[in-house]
Amino acid sequence: MLITNGTLQCEQVTGGSVDEYGVPTPQTATWGAAIPAAIETLNDNKKGSYVDGVFHKASYSITIEGIVDSFAARRVRIVRRGKWLADADVLSVVPNEAVWSTTILV
Numbered sequence: 001m002l003i004t005n006g007t008l009q010c011e012q013v014t015g016g017s018v019d020e021y022g023v024p025t026p027q028t029a030t031w032g033a034a035i036p037a038a039i040e041t042l043n044d045n046k047k048g049s050y051v052d053g054v055f056h057k058a059s060y061s062i063t064i065e066g067i068v069d070s071f072a073a074r075r076v077r078i079v080r081r082g083k084w085l086a087d088a089d090v091l092s093v094v095p096n097e098a099v100w101s102t103t104i105l106v
Helices: none
Strands: 006-015 027-031 035-050 053-065 075-080 083-089 092-096 101-105
Touching: 035 075, 053 075, 053 083
Parallel strands: none
Antiparallel strands: 006 027, 006 035, 006 075, 035 053, 053 101, 075 083, 092 101
């Protein structure tokens, strides 16, 4: 049993092909259903700055129940305790067979 503190949504991209005249069609992105997850902050650096403002860099470990053999999403949306954290690129997906869960690093 996994104790969850947030949700994970996968970005689903559709379109992006070529029509019958050879003209490219644009891609559209939508967010999938919310999946309960345990979200842990690995690194959160708020010391970044540039001429016009500031930025912060963060990385997260997201654990979901079940073994996911083919996790195809390249981007995910992370929400913890009702607060949006990030729309981030997936770095790696690691199945944890001993505890029947999957960890996603972003």
